[in-house]
Amino acid sequence: MRLSKWSNQASEKEYKLSDPTSEVIFHAYPQSPVAEKVRVAFGIKGLAWRKVEIPRLPPKPMLTALTGGYRRTPVMQIGADIYCDSQCIIRELERRFPSPTFMPTSDQGLMWCLSRWTDGALFDQTVRHILGAAGDQLDQDFAADRGRLYLGEDWAAALKQANADLPHLVSQVRAPLSWLNTQLSDGRAFLLGPQPAAIDAQFYHVVWFLRGRWGDGPSFLSEFKDLVHWEANIQGIGHGTCSDMDPQDAISRAKSLEPTAETGVAPHEPQGISVGQPVTVQPDVNGGEQPVAGTLRYADAETVVIERSAEGVGNVCVHFPRSGYRINLL
Incomplete structure (x- = not known):
């Protein structure tokens, strides 16, 4: 490893x-x-x-x-x-x-632009994925709070739709994870090279969420061998x-x-x-x-x-x- x-x-x-x-x-x-x-x-x-x-x-x-x-x-x-x-x-x-630094390369502007997607559309999609996968097993108070926050006023209907759409939602998160796996396929330790960057943390929280909160997360992520190695490197950083x-x-x-x-x-x-x-x-x-x-x-x-x-x-x-x-x- x-x-x-x-x-x-x-x-x-x-x-x-x-x-x-x-x-x-x-x-x-x-x-x-x-x-x-x-x-x-x-x-x-x-x-x-x-x-x-x-x-x-x-x-x-x-x-x-x-x-x-x-x-x-x-x-x-x-x-x-x-x-x-x-x-x-x-x-x-x-x-x-x-x-x-959080910005070890000269791509600071591009990293901030990309982070608006990791923290926005990609994260929101992952929330729908995880809430939808939980279905009726989701705590109702939690479902009502996070459903309203991320799925809108008609959150109950949106949650049912997410459950029905789960195979599609899985396909939508699989694509960006395959891109990350390709980025890491040359053996680099982190997304931009030998030093961790903010963008590592910004992608990692989505992977951490999938692995920890979706029952099929670990088996799903096992497809991406280089991504799994990267996960271990992020975990090795610790939390201060x-x-x-x-x-x-x-x-x-x-x-x-x-x-x-x-x-x-x-x-x-x-x-x-x-x-x-x-x-x-x-x-x-x-x-x-x-x-x-x-x-x-x-x-x-x-x-x-x-x-x-x-x-x-x-x-x-x-x-x-x-x-x-x-x-x-x-």
Whole structure:
């Protein structure tokens, strides 16, 4: 088996984050595939981080106190700055901890473009696949919550259709996995070469989800021999070093500090927004989710940051990606 030596290299570079202003606090639950993506990213960086375990299903009062209503998993907190969506989290980790890099080649722009597919259409397709395969065995509360989030208002009918369409859904995920297998067929350790990249984590979370949550996942994946070797290399990276943190301690941390986000709006802003303007931000899908309200603090082509204040939490800045999120001017 072609195991990578990266796990040893990462451990030698591990960041020890004892400063409360820079300590990485990760709000997630263990079964979340998107959280697994970020845990692998922590491993690539060799980070020490704090783990706040959140419920799988709403309500999530300790989390939404910090985010202003955003309920998706995961969320990263550093002081009084709250980062929503793995796209935003990975970007911020690269900014704060540039070595080892998530972008070991000169293809950074292409990797971000590709990640919008791995984290969007490919992941949504995989969710339909796994929910459909579970059929009537799926926990009804979980089915209602995730069905509404990913399948729309008529989620019950969509879930039945996914179950009926399962052979087709399997064929649709088989194609991209065969492409990955071809990419890895020259013996490389990771998708871009000898060093792991963000795009490895962004593809891996889909494979991890299929293997762990679909009963036929292991036999299905066995077709892709080079992909299975790559999986082992990703697992060898690990997740960095984590220690538990109480949710109330995370809220207290935010309350004791002030946000450090930049202030301003970059040139060529198409929505005409300005600092201090009341806005809401939400995922740009019909998932029945609560918008997060606040005042605009920063915006550019990739990121939007809103500032908000709440009793018990204090002043926080909530960071979102621009891609995949809607800013509503109030």
